[in-house]
Amino acid sequence: MKYRNTDNWKNEMKKAAKLNGADVPSMQQRFILEEFAQKIGSSVYGDRLILKGGFIVSTLLGMDTRTTRDLDVTCRTTIYGISEMEKIVKKVLDTPTESFFEYELADIRPAQKDDENAGFIVSINARKENISLNLKIDVSNNTLIYPDAIRTTLPSMFNEEDIKLLSYPLENIIAEKYETTLDRGEFNSRMRDLYDIYFLMKDSSNLVDENLLADTIIKVSEERGTLDNLYEFEEILEELQESSTFRTAFKRHGEKFGFEDITLNDVFETFREIQDFVERELNIDECVSMKV
Structure with missing residues (x-):
């Protein structure tokens, strides 16, 4: 769906929230999660970054049952430092997709876990005119995926174009x-x-x-x-x-x-x-x- 401006987008989010039994902030958050997931799947790292967690669960169950504010991602290979993580994120951000929002990297920090290579918490800002939203991405390093990641096509709640990416098996x-x-x-x-x-x-x-x-x-x-x-x-x-x-x-x-x-x-x-x-x-x- 094309939006004329931010007011039009806000009105459409209200309609979508009512239709899906969710509150408006959750629906707005879902929108930017979908846009960024689309960037991940379309990027040069689409075969390395594998989605899991709440975003997938919410898609399967519907927002009247499950909402989420973040993306959970695991990387097939170990990312050893913040500079390497930043390089990957910027490549994803630069991936051309038909996004309503503009996305920029806000912060990267190591995940607070015992393993020094456990992963990273990435903060992304989504901006459009007078609207500013934030999403966090929990990136884990080379965790077990059994038997393997699957190519998944997720229906978008807002557009006719499906979201194609790698995900954990259910x-x-x-x-x-x-x-x-x-x-x-x-x-x-x-x-x-x-x-x-x-x-x-x-x-x-x-x-x-x-x-x-x-x-x-x-x-x-x-x-x-x-x-x-x-x-x-x-x-x-x-x-x-x-x-x-x-x-x-x-x-x-x-x-x-x-x-x-x-x-x-x-x-x-x-x-x-x-x-x-x-x-x-x-x-x-x-x-x-x-x-x-």
Whole structure:
């Protein structure tokens, strides 16, 4: 869609927000996320920068269920310093696309993680006349993608032109969230991950390959050194269900985003369905029988 000016754009964002059950700021943010994702996919780094996380989940589930303000990207090869990251970002920014906004690099800083090559947080400003918006890109370095990145065509919410890029497989997205939930325990602050897993597994339009999901969870857990959690699944879930801290955080997140009807038991039943796939791959029942 072509916009005559910023007032016309604002009016169209209001219409889109109403149509999609979202608030106007979230819809405006979605617009610049789409424009920048299009730049990534069209750039010379389109085969190295792979999208994952909330942007993909929001596209699959719809903005009435899931919104996001940032882009999560992993790079196939390790980016060793800020200067190299800056070079990549500027190449993406210079990629010609039919963008309504003009984009400029605001800041790059190392991600606050234990690994010195964990990645970067990139801040981008989007400007048009009297409008200034900001988006952040969480860039991780050379993380496991199993079995491989996929070429994805995402429908745009604003234009007839689709967004073409590389992304994580759906099973990889679920696997990372599953592993994180089991590993962080009762002090996990990522309640959104639980709801994402629940909705992605329950939405019949998202066809999840059960065997691939199980394999990916095992691969991710091995990569992160948390494979034991898969053998201690019921103990971990029991601890979470008994934790008032965890239950309160889950309830607050649900109330904030309108998911009051979804209980922790509902979510954990979905986790148990996934764990059945995992245990089948690991032959956990046979291992337990042999120990007995």
